[in-house]
Amino acid sequence: xxxxxxxxxxxxxxxxxxxxxxxxxxxxxxxxxxxxxxxxxxxxxxxxxxxxxxxxxxxxxxxxxxxxxxxxxxxxxxxxxxxxxxxxxxxxxxxxxxxxxxxxxxxxxxxxxxxxxxxxxxxxxxxxxxxxxxxxxxxxxxxxxxxxxxxxxxxxxxxxxxxxxxxxxxxxxxxxxxxxxxxxxxxxxxxxxxxxxxxxxxxxxxxxxxxxxxxxxxxxxxxxx
Amino acid sequence: xxxxxxxxxxxxxxxxxxxxxxxxxxxxxxxxxxxxxxxxxxxxxxxxxxxxxxxxxxxxxxxxxxxxxxxxxxxxxxxxxxxxxxxxxxxxxxxxxxxxxxxxxxxxxxxxxxxxxxxxxxxxxxxxxxxxxxxxxxxxxxxxxxxxxxxxxxxxxxxxxxxxxxxxxxxxxxxxxxxxxxxxxxxxxxxxxxxxxxxxxxxxxxxxxxxxxxxxxxxxxxxxxxxxxxxxxxxxxxxxxxxxxxxxxxxxxxxxxxxxxxxxxxxxxxxxxxxxxxxxxxxxxxxxxxxxxxxxxxxxxxxxxxxxxxxxxxxxxxxxxxxxxxxxxxxxxxxxxxxxxxxxxxxxxxxxxxxxxxxxxxxxxxxxxxxxxxxxxxxxxxxxxxxxxxxxxxxxxxxxxxxxxxxxxxxxxxxxxxxxxxxxxxxxxxxxxxxxxxxxxxxxxxxxxxxxxxxxxxxxxxxxxxxxxxxxxxxxxxxxxxxxxxxxxxxxxxxxxxxxxxxxxxxxxxxxxxxxxxxxxxxxxxxxxxxxxxxxxxxxxxxxxxxxxxxxxxxxxxxxxxxxxxxxxxxxxxxxxxxxxxxxxxxxxxxxxxxxxxxxxxxxxxxxxxxxxxxxxxxxxxxxxxxxxxxxxxxxxxxxxxxxxxxxxxxxxxxxxxxxxxxxxxxxxxx
Numbered sequence: 001x002x003x004x005x006x007x008x009x010x011x012x013x014x015x016x017x018x019x020x021x022x023x024x025x026x027x028x029x030x031x032x033x034x035x036x037x038x039x040x041x042x043x044x045x046x047x048x049x050x051x052x053x054x055x056x057x058x059x060x061x062x063x064x065x066x067x068x069x070x071x072x073x074x075x076x077x078x079x080x081x082x083x084x085x086x087x088x089x090x091x092x093x094x095x096x097x098x099x100x101x102x103x104x105x106x107x108x109x110x111x112x113x114x115x116x117x118x119x120x121x122x123x124x125x126x127x128x129x130x131x132x133x134x135x136x137x138x139x140x141x142x143x144x145x146x147x148x149x150x151x152x153x154x155x156x157x158x159x160x161x162x163x164x165x166x167x168x169x170x171x172x173x174x175x176x177x178x179x180x181x182x183x184x185x186x187x188x189x190x191x192x193x194x195x196x197x198x199x200x201x202x203x204x205x206x207x208x209x210x211x212x213x214x215x216x217x218x219x220x221x222x223x224x225x
Numbered sequence: 226x227x228x229x230x231x232x233x234x235x236x237x238x239x240x241x242x243x244x245x246x247x248x249x250x251x252x253x254x255x256x257x258x259x260x261x262x263x264x265x266x267x268x269x270x271x272x273x274x275x276x277x278x279x280x281x282x283x284x285x286x287x288x289x290x291x292x293x294x295x296x297x298x299x300x301x302x303x304x305x306x307x308x309x310x311x312x313x314x315x316x317x318x319x320x321x322x323x324x325x326x327x328x329x330x331x332x333x334x335x336x337x338x339x340x341x342x343x344x345x346x347x348x349x350x351x352x353x354x355x356x357x358x359x360x361x362x363x364x365x366x367x368x369x370x371x372x373x374x375x376x377x378x379x380x381x382x383x384x385x386x387x388x389x390x391x392x393x394x395x396x397x398x399x400x401x402x403x404x405x406x407x408x409x410x411x412x413x414x415x416x417x418x419x420x421x422x423x424x425x426x427x428x429x430x431x432x433x434x435x436x437x438x439x440x441x442x443x444x445x446x447x448x449x450x451x452x453x454x455x456x457x458x459x460x461x462x463x464x465x466x467x468x469x470x471x472x473x474x475x476x477x478x479x480x481x482x483x484x485x486x487x488x489x490x491x492x493x494x495x496x497x498x499x500x501x502x503x504x505x506x507x508x509x510x511x512x513x514x515x516x517x518x519x520x521x522x523x524x525x526x527x528x529x530x531x532x533x534x535x536x537x538x539x540x541x542x543x544x545x546x547x548x549x550x551x552x553x554x555x556x557x558x559x560x561x562x563x564x565x566x567x568x569x570x571x572x573x574x575x576x577x578x579x580x581x582x583x584x585x586x587x588x589x590x591x592x593x594x595x596x597x598x599x600x601x602x603x604x605x606x607x608x609x610x611x612x613x614x615x616x617x618x619x620x621x622x623x624x625x626x627x628x629x630x631x632x633x634x635x636x637x638x639x640x641x642x643x644x645x646x647x648x649x650x651x652x653x654x655x656x657x658x659x660x661x662x663x664x665x666x667x668x669x670x671x672x673x674x675x676x677x678x679x680x681x682x683x684x685x686x687x688x689x690x691x692x693x694x695x696x697x698x699x700x701x702x703x704x705x706x707x708x709x710x711x712x713x714x715x716x717x718x719x720x721x722x723x724x725x726x727x728x729x730x731x732x733x734x735x736x737x738x739x740x741x742x743x744x745x746x747x748x749x750x751x752x753x754x755x756x757x758x759x760x761x762x763x764x765x766x767x768x769x770x771x772x773x774x775x776x777x778x779x780x781x782x783x784x785x786x787x788x789x790x791x792x793x794x795x796x797x798x799x800x801x802x803x804x805x806x807x808x809x810x811x812x813x814x815x816x817x818x819x820x821x822x823x824x825x826x827x828x829x830x831x832x833x834x835x836x837x838x839x840x841x842x843x844x845x846x847x848x849x850x851x852x853x854x855x856x857x858x859x860x861x862x863x864x865x866x867x868x869x870x871x872x873x874x875x876x877x878x879x880x881x882x883x884x885x886x887x888x889x890x891x892x893x894x895x896x
Contacts, residue, residue, distance in 0.1 A: 109884070116887045119894040141884070148876045212872045 042072025269311025301718025458577020
């Protein structure tokens with residue numbers, strides 16, 4: 001499978017789409033839009049997994065794809081929307097890093113990922129696997145960047161989940177990765193997201209804001225106000 | 226024979242393991258210390274057998290660690306130090322049999338392990354086993370030092386000791402790694418085949434000097450040494466007599482044997498300089514301390530310095546192709562190591578006996594003990610005279626040899642080295658004189674004069690085993706003093722390892738020669754002359770005083786008669802330990818030990834007393850320990866700041882680390 005063949009091109013297209021959605025996540029200013037972009041990213045990820053299952057002829061990957069679609073594209077976005085409606089939040093959010101600088105940093109990170117992965121795997125794996133790994137590493141780093149660049153707790157949670165999307169993307173691209181690894185990674189990140197959701201509730205209850213910077217004023221032994 | 230040695234080691238290890246259950250039984254302590262005594266005797270016997278018979282070839286350790294070829298072997302150098310360990314261990318174990326009846330179980334467990342660790346270090350034939358034994362020795366002795374951990378000062382001493390033990394390990398392990406080279410083969414045979422060169426050699430020299438030197442007690446890493454008076458007496462004796470020798474063995478083995486004979490002239494200079502400085506520093510400090518065991522520990526610093534001077538000198542002479550002189554210096558160092566192990570064990574045990582009987586080791590609380598503890602006094606007198614290097618005792622023979630070797634330092638062609646040799650001669654002579662003064666002060670304050678406390682007046686000699694533990698090293702000290710020639714012959718194999726061309730006929734039973742046409746020393750002749758002179762004086766005095774001995778009241782230094790509740794006189798009218806050391810403190814202590822002295826007078830009209838305060842400080846404590854402590858606090862402060870980071874900063878920190886690592890990877894791949 002190399003450049004020009006349908007399998008390669010479609011896999012490349014889907015992986016690139018996931019990465020593109022990561023960029024989209026970075027420049028959204030409204031929470032609704034962030035959640036929508038995240039849902040689309042989940043759907044694309046599910047499609048990428050399904051395509052890999054088809055081209056690798058591996059039934060387990062269809063399970064991954066179905067799980068990813070159900071969780072990432074439907075359930076989590078729905079839950080987040082419910083959360084937003086319940087909390088009655090103002091839908092805009094402030095960024096710690098401006099949109100322009102964060103997009104520039106994101107482009108630099110993608111370059112770095114490509115420069116690291118492509119030479120390191122030279123001659124050891126298929127071209128598709130290598131580029132898939134580069135894309136996945138980029139998605140992971142953009143997820144981290146999003147967690148840093150946003151001050152809103154909900155968008156930080158979405159950054160974490162999009163980071164996990166990158167991990168899944170890497171896992172499905174490599175042949176022979178057992179399903180249990182993907183499932184356990186997904187479970188781990190979902191647990192983290194659950195904890196983060198509870199933190200969001202508490203934050204809202206106690207401080208009437210979702211700005212995580214306000215937490216650093218509440219250090220120490222004393223009771224929160 | 227090696228099998229017997231290994232079995233002894235295994236037996237000691239077993240004894241250490243069984244010590245805790247054994248300590249429940251009433252005779253448990255006796256089994257442990259008796260076993261240590263037997264093992265020590267075996268060490269000494271095996272050492273003697275190898276010295277007389279010949280080296281035992283290397284043999285793989287039966288309990289090998291996977292991936293490591295641990296080997297043991299006994300050559301003449303190991304055997305000589307095994308002999309030292311055996312003799313010191315036997316004396317200490319004998320003393321422990323007499324006194325350590327109520328030792329807590331952890332001490333019983335650590336004591337055989339301490340002995341086994343030292344023996345393992347001595348018989349190791351590869352770097353791994355050497356470090357293993359060295360660290361076992363350090364850890365076991367740490368437990369022994371922490372014996373009386375209820376006292377905060379003792380806890381501090383143990384902590385300091387542990388820190389220095391870790392430091393020694395952190396120095397020795399990379400040194401062994403460097404010696405192993407690229408192949409990583411740390412067996413001694415492989416290291417000898419490819420000795421270190423260039424910067425590797427310099428790094429090995431620095432690391433081994435710091436690691437083993439700190440354990441031996443060389444300047445400037447000897448801060449931990451004086452506080453080890455905290456340990457029980459037999460342990461302190463063993464640490465001073467044997468453990469410092471084991472560290473010196475590591476120095477000699479790595480720097481003189483493993484690093485090969487092809488090292489340049491400066492190779493021995495650090496040892497020489499550090500040794501001379503330690504000798505002066507230790508001897509001076511011994512004159513100022515008022516705690517008896519701390520005094521002895523400082524004297525150990527001095528003697529270790531002298532031995533290091535001998536080793537350094539041997540390395541320098543060897544590099545200058547002066548094989549015979551190298552042999553002389555190496556022989557002097559080895560002989561002094563043996564002699565010091567015995568007389569210092571004797572002194573520590575004697576002081577332990579004093580502490581047991583008079584309930585103090587502080588010089589200002591003792592006095593007049595020669596009347597109530599004649600056996601201990603006689604034994605300590607022998608040890609103190611040997612430490613003061615008086616002929617015909619053992620200390621004199623070896624220090625005389627060392628000075629003869631130093632006086633020949635001009636035969637190395639380099640002018641700078643000749644100047645250094647002159648300075649070293651002056652330093653060693655000064656150290657010997659100061660050591661004699663320190664020993665005089667110690668003996669005088671403890672055993673002569675009048676008792677300073679009622680407890681000192683009621684002391685008495687120990688039991689038979691305790692007396693034996695003192696008389697055995699005392700007898701050996703006299704014996705070794707009378708026959709340095711045969712001892713040097715016995716050490717010929719060890720000298721040959723340190724200075725391959727250095728073995729010449731140095732002496733017979735009666736005479737010790739430096740070289741052809743050089744100075745000579747007749748120990749037995751000197752002893753006879755001294756005996757005849759002493760007898761004549763005694764006879765003359767008897768002749769001049771036909772009425773016999775009459776005791777009168779002691780002169781009280783011009784003070785008024787003591788009140789009746791002080792039957793032994795007013796203690797304040799006797800010189801105190803601090804007062805005795807005052808001249809030396811004023812002369813030399815100011816610059817070397819930061820000694821200070823001040824008088825606070827009461828204001829005019831105030832009838833209160835004036836106060837004199839005086840004291841000294843170890844300069845290494847302010848120059849070495851204080852900066853290290855400040856560095857630690859600064860690092861802790863920095864680490865503490867991490868705790869106060871905001872959430873975003875917490876996220877940025879790992880993220881930027883990851884990005885930096887990835888960038889590094891990309892950069893490395895691009896090259």
